[in-house]
Amino acid sequence: xxxxxxxxxxxxxxxxxxxxxxxxxxxxxxxxxxxxxxxxxxxxxxxxxxxxxxxxxxxxxxxxxxxxxxxxxxxxxxxxxxxxxxxxxxxxxxxxxxxxxxxxxxxxxxxxxxxxxxxxxxxxxxxxxxxxxxxxxxxxxxxxxxxxxxxxxxxxxxxxxxxxxxxxxxxxxxxxxxxxxxxxxxxxxxxxxxxxxxxxxxxxxxxxxxxxxxxxxxxxxxxxxxxxxxxxxxxxxxxxxxxxxxxxxxxxxxxxxxxxxxxxxxxxxxx
Numbered sequence: 510x511x512x513x514x515x516x517x518x519x520x521x522x523x524x525x526x527x528x529x530x531x532x533x534x535x536x537x538x539x540x541x542x543x544x545x546x547x548x549x550x551x552x553x554x555x556x557x558x559x560x561x562x563x564x565x566x567x568x569x570x571x572x573x574x575x576x577x578x579x580x581x582x583x584x585x586x587x588x589x590x591x592x593x594x595x596x597x598x599x600x601x602x603x604x605x606x607x608x609x610x611x612x613x614x615x616x617x618x619x620x621x622x623x624x625x626x627x628x629x630x631x632x633x634x635x636x637x638x639x640x641x642x643x644x645x646x647x648x649x650x651x652x653x654x655x656x657x658x659x660x661x662x663x664x665x666x667x668x669x670x671x672x673x674x675x676x677x678x679x680x681x682x683x684x685x686x687x688x689x690x691x692x693x694x695x696x697x698x699x700x701x702x703x704x705x706x707x708x709x710x711x712x713x714x715x716x717x718x719x720x721x722x723x724x725x726x727x728x729x730x731x732x733x734x735x736x737x738x739x740x741x742x743x744x745x746x747x748x749x750x751x752x753x754x755x756x757x758x759x760x761x762x763x764x765x766x767x768x769x770x771x772x773x774x775x776x777x778x779x780x
Contacts, residue, residue, distance in 0.1 A: 543597040544657050544780055547650035548773060550583035551576070551639045551663035552606035559609050559635030560617055575765060576639070578757030579662040580604040582769035589774045600777055603650055605642040609635070621720050624648060624742065629720040637724045639665050640738050647742045658687065658780060659743055662751045662769055668731030670755040672705075678756045678768065679705040681736035682749040690779050691749055691772070698771030701756075705733060712737045 520541070523532055553576035557563060563570035587602045616622070620632045622641065626648045630641065643661055650659050669679045680702055682688040688704055695702035711733055714726030722741060726734040736750045756768040 541597060542599045545599045545601070545653075545655055546777055546780065547601045547603055547653065547656050547659045548583045548586055549643065549646045549650055549659060549661040550580035550602075550604045551578070551643055551661070551665065552580035552604035553577055553639060553642070553664075554606060554608050556609045556636070556638065557611055559615055559638060560611060561634045561636040562611060563636060572758060575758045576664050577604075577606070578664040578753055578765065579751075579769075580606065581757075581765065581767075582662045582753070582773060585767060585770035586773040586777070589770060590777060593774070593778075595778050598777060598780070601650065601653060601656075603646055605646040607642065609638045626742065628722065628742070629717075631717040631720040631723045633723045633725040637735070639663050640735050641724055643739055644742045647739065647748075651743055651746050656746050659746050659748045660751065660773070660776070661739065661748075662753060662773070664754040664757050665750075665752045666732040666735050666754055668728075668735075669752040672732060673703055673755060675755045675760070677701045677703045678751055678753045679703050679732060680749055680751045681705050681707050681733070681740075682747075683707070683740055683743070684747040684749075687747045687749060691776060694775040694779055695772045698775050700768055700772045702751075702772065705736070705752075707733065707736060707740065709737075712741075 556573040556576040557570065583602050583604060590600055616632060616635060618632055618635055622630045622632060624630060625645050643663060647659060647661060650656060673679050680691060692704060711730055714734055715723045715738055717723040722738065724738065732752050739750050751769060753769055757766060759766050
């Protein structure tokens with residue numbers, strides 16, 4: 510009705526008003542959120558590479574429908590968590606969904622982009638697009654406020670396949686306690702996962718002369734440089750990045766593996 514309105518007082522507001530009598534009755538009902546978690550999945554529904562087009566043997570352009578594997582993990586975790594309903598946790602499921610195609614309006618090598626937090630990014634390679642989409646998604650997640658953890662999942666780099674093969678995923682974290690829980694969660698879920706280093710000095714390779722940062726560095730340690738790039742867009746929250754490029758797809762079955770869902774669900778329940 511246009512002549513009625515209502516106001517909802519949250520628990521903190523009631524406490525500030527010293528409503529002890531009311532809160533005493535309400536406290537037995539539970540449901541208090543004690544953890545807020547964001548799961549952020551890379552959602553490239555097809556990746557041509559853009560103007561740095563995927564070409565030649567090993568480019569895997571014909572398989573790039575799986576470049577939304579991170580988003581699929583997030584959606585799979587959302588479905589499972591909605592069914593088991595872990596208590597006292599609020600989980601947000603986020604993905605920046607698009608294609609990376611070649612056209613007259615496509616972005617180009619050498620472009621300077623501006624992320625939603627004002628960071629300027631020099632495009633060194635249009636085929637390093639996943640980290641660009643994730644940058645704004647991570648900023649969005651952190652700006653939702655009071656997030657305890659942010660985890661991004663992505664088929665991000667070929668370098669992780671070179672380093673760990675097609676059975677292990679790699680993960681990176683800015684907090685070792687969180688990393689320990691991640692390792693235990695993956696082991697419990699039966700998913701092979703290896704913690705990777707984040708040496709701060711390697712961030713120098715992504716420095717730009719004309720912007721705050723470049724989206725690529727050199728070829729050595731490519732998956733590490735990608736993780737360090739992403740970490741620049743998470744300023745105050747415990748965070749981890751999962752690079753599942755080698756494990757999201759079964760080359761033998763020509764089908765998605767579902768890797769990561771079990772680890773994400775167990776992680777949410779343990780934190």
